[in-house]
Amino acid sequence: MKAGTNLEKVLEAGHFAVTCEVGPPKGTNPDSVRKKGGQVKGFADAINVTDNQTAIVRMCSLAGCTLLKQVGVEPVMQMVVRDRNRIGLQSDVLGAIALGINNILCLSGDHQKFGNHPTAKNVFDLDSIQLISALKRMRDEKKFINGEDISGEVPLFIGAAENPFADPFEWRVVRLGKKIKAGVDFIQTQAIFDVKKFSRWMEMVRNEGLDKKVHILGGVIPVKAAGMARYMQTSVPGVAVPDEVVSRMKGAKDPKEEGLKMAVELIQQIKEIPGVHGVHIMAVGWEEMVPVITEKAGLLPRPVV
Amino acid sequence: MIKGERKPLPEIRKLIAPYKKVLILGCNTCTAICFAGGEKEVAALASTLRITDGKDKVFTEGIVRRQCEKEYILEARKQMEEADVIVSLACALGVQAVVEHFPQFDILPGLNTSFLGIPMEHAVFNEKCIACGDCIIGLTGGLCPFSRCAKSLFNGPCGGSVGGRCEISKDVPCVWQQILDRLKSLGRLTVMEDVVPIRDWVSNSAKGPRTIVKADMKLPEPLKVEASSAGIIKR
Numbered sequence: 001m002k003a004g005t006n007l008e009k010v011l012e013a014g015h016f017a018v019t020c021e022v023g024p025p026k027g028t029n030p031d032s033v034r035k036k037g038g039q040v041k042g043f044a045d046a047i048n049v050t051d052n053q054t055a056i057v058r059m060c061s062l063a064g065c066t067l068l069k070q071v072g073v074e075p076v077m078q079m080v081v082r083d084r085n086r087i088g089l090q091s092d093v094l095g096a097i098a099l100g101i102n103n104i105l106c107l108s109g110d111h112q113k114f115g116n117h118p119t120a121k122n123v124f125d126l127d128s129i130q131l132i133s134a135l136k137r138m139r140d141e142k143k144f145i146n147g148e149d150i151s152g153e154v155p156l157f158i159g160a161a162e163n164p165f166a167d168p169f170e171w172r173v174v175r176l177g178k179k180i181k182a183g184v185d186f187i188q189t190q191a192i193f194d195v196k197k198f199s200r201w202m203e204m205v206r207n208e209g210l211d212k213k214v215h216i217l218g219g220v221i222p223v224k225a226a227g228m229a230r231y232m233q234t235s236v237p238g239v240a241v242p243d244e245v246v247s248r249m250k251g252a253k254d255p256k257e258e259g260l261k262m263a264v265e266l267i268q269q270i271k272e273i274p275g276v277h278g279v280h281i282m283a284v285g286w287e288e289m290v291p292v293i294t295e296k297a298g299l300l301p302r303p304v305v
Numbered sequence: 306m307i308k309g310e311r312k313p314l315p316e317i318r319k320l321i322a323p324y325k326k327v328l329i330l331g332c333n334t335c336t337a338i339c340f341a342g343g344e345k346e347v348a349a350l351a352s353t354l355r356i357t358d359g360k361d362k363v364f365t366e367g368i369v370r371r372q373c374e375k376e377y378i379l380e381a382r383k384q385m386e387e388a389d390v391i392v393s394l395a396c397a398l399g400v401q402a403v404v405e406h407f408p409q410f411d412i413l414p415g416l417n418t419s420f421l422g423i424p425m426e427h428a429v430f431n432e433k434c435i436a437c438g439d440c441i442i443g444l445t446g447g448l449c450p451f452s453r454c455a456k457s458l459f460n461g462p463c464g465g466s467v468g469g470r471c472e473i474s475k476d477v478p479c480v481w482q483q484i485l486d487r488l489k490s491l492g493r494l495t496v497m498e499d500v501v502p503i504r505d506w507v508s509n510s511a512k513g514p515r516t517i518v519k520a521d522m523k524l525p526e527p528l529k530v531e532a533s534s535a536g537i538i539k540r
Contacts, residue, residue: 082456086503108463111455113473122456129460130503145503163464171462171485174498178460182500190464237465237472 002139002185003102003155006074007046009305010278011186011215016271017278018299019076019188019217020290021048022068024059033059033067036287041073043291045302046103048188050284051078055115062092065101076159077101080109085125086134086145093138097154105159105188106131110237129175129182132160136183158183162216163190164201165240173204180213187214188280191221191232193241195269202273211275218270221282222263222289226250260293267297306423307335307396308430309342309416311350318358320413321392325361327354328388329415330381331368332395339430341416342394344368350394350415372399375406385410420452438508438515444496446487453480459501 001008010017020043022036033049040047049064065075077096079089093104108128112120126134134145139156142149160179164172176187192198198218205211221239223229226249233241245262252258267279279299283289294300311317321327329351336342351364358364367384371377372395385391385403390411393400396418403412420432435452441459442449451457455473462481465472469482488494508515 108456108458111465111473113455124457125506126503127456127458127460128463129500133500134503161464166462166464167466167468167479168462168482168485175460175462178498178500238463238467240467 003157005046005102005155005157006305007076007103008157008185010045010303013303013305015303015305016299017046017215017217018044018281018294018302019046019048019278020044020281020287021050021284022064022287023050023053023284024061024064026056026058028059030063030067033064034071037068037071037073039288040290041071042302043294043300044281045278046074046076048076048078048105048280051080051107051109052083052115053078053284054110055082055112055117055120057116062096062099062101065096066099069100074103075101076103076105078105078107079131080107081124081126081128081131082109082112082122085123089126089131090134090138090144093135093156094150097152097156102155103157103159104135105161106135106184107161114237128160129178132158132179132182132184140183157185159186159188160184161190162187163238164192164198165190165194166238169201170204172201173208173210176205176210176214177208180210184214186217186277188217189219191219191239191282192266192270193221193239193245195266197240198270199273202275206275211277215277216275217278217280218267218273218276219280219282220263220266220270222286222293223249223255223259224286225255225259226252260289260296263293264296267293267299271297306338306421307398308339308419308422308432309336309396310419311341311346311394311416312414314353314357317350317392317413317415318354321354321358321362321390324390324411326363326365326387326389328365328367328381328384328391329354330372330385330391330393330395331366332370332372332393332399333368334371334373336395336399336416338424340428342396342399347394350392372396373402375402378403378406382407437506439505441501444501445484446491446493448480448484448487450480450484459504 020040025032049061051061052058061077065077068075106128112118112122135156135158137143139154142154162176229241229246229249232239249255270276281290329347331342331347347366347368351366354364367381369377369380392413392415394415400412400414421434422430422432425431432452434449437451454461455471456463462479466479466482469479471477471479
């Protein structure tokens with residue numbers, strides 16, 4: 001065991017893992033995070049807390065993770081390299097571990113252009129792959145990037161994202177290989193709508209033997225409305241939504257019901273693909289549906305490990 | 306070369322408000338090439354300002370070959386002496402070279418110095434370098450990811466690269482797609498399979514403003530004094 005987190009134990013025991021996501025508030029109220037945590041408690045093995053997602057200023061991920069822990073939910077702290085240099089990043093890792101947060105997900109972060117402070121200066125001292133390598137060294141060698149020793153234990157279960165739908169398609173598997181070389185333990189993919197393309201990507205992953213080296217969790221976004229599907233199709237970087245999804249949502253009598261149904265179908269299809277070790281349900285703003293989705297997809301009860 | 310764009314007129318007018326005699330001083334090198342600080346642009350700004358502020362101000366026009374070097378700034382010495390203030394249409398280096406060598410003159414920037422770039426076609430310029438001090442483009446097929454990737458990634462492309470375009474705009478090519486395409490065509494794609502390690506930015510900022518001293522080219526002391534008292538180094 002690298003960190004002994006629930007997520008790591010579930011994956012290492014060979015169970016099909018479930019993670020989901022909570023977005024912290026654009027404000028100071030701790031109850032919203034606790035409430036969302038309470039809604040998904042027992043229905044997922046760990047819950048991501050986003051880090052100023054889409055570059056919109058929100059309560060920090062570290063505080064959000066701490067609030068989740070208060071209600072007995074295991075967090076995954078998302079860390080983007082957009083807003084902090086190596087001093088800030090490593091400092092937050094130390095703080096997270098001190099507070100019992102040991103799953104960390106390394107991301108580049110959406111460009112600030114998409115957020116509510118588009119005139120901000122970005123940092124990008126490291127990129128996400130280099131952050132993985134830094135965390136691995138912190139854990140395995142107990143050393144900072146500069147080579148100095150870290151006092152205390154550094155148990156970390158290191159995650160990253162990968163987008164099988166971005167270009168160049170063939171390079172995506174090579175880039176996953178780079179993340180594995182850097183030391184990643186688990187991957188949560190970008191939202192899957194095109195299962196065929198995802199299957200092709202997984203086939204390439206298996207051909208390289210990478211599914212044996214990293215736990216891959218397929219990303220699923222339950223869609224609430226046709227408008228949301230279209231918005232993701234046109235305006236969310238890196239998300240590929242086929243036209244069929246938009247038209248299916250358009251034609252639905254009860255779009256919410258249809259969206260949930262579609263999410264359940266996607267999970268069932270993803271689960272059948274060899275080498276996939278779990279799903280990551282991104283129901284941001286719709287957290288209360290996670291129990292329904294996991295139940296209908298046959299993912300309950302969650303294993304106790 | 307260094308690229309720049311003229312500041313908006315209201316900003317220039319605000320900057321020159323306290324002065325009477327204003328010299329618009331262009332530079333015939335980089336900013337002339339990007340149509341921001343050459344002879345034509347000096348004349349255009351001067352005529353505009355004569356219309357807007359000509360009642361209580363006098364505008365003169367001047368240009369030097371390179372405003373970033375003392376011996377060329379001297380070409381405009383007389384004009385500078387006659388003005389209350391200089392509005393420079395050189396880059397920020399030109400402005401600061403005047404401050405460095407002629408601290409007795411007051412000078413204001415008339416341009417925003419934009420970036421280091423090249424012309425892509427007539428009157429279109431693209432950023433290509435951030436002058437980071439540790440060039441890695443030998444690894445990336447001659448394309449600079451720091452200046453040309455919106456996230457300055459070392460191990461790109463990020464998940465926002467679609468159809469060869471950057472996530473920030475369909476008008477912006479994804480340089481990582483370009484890098485991979487080029488390395489592939491050169492048969493060198495495998496170099497990108499290894500993780501590009503965490504970078505040392507010391508060469509960029511940790512020592513404060515950067516200085517280059519070419520010890521073998523430095524003038525010996527007596528010659529230096531002579532050159533400086535003459536006010537010019539003969540070439």
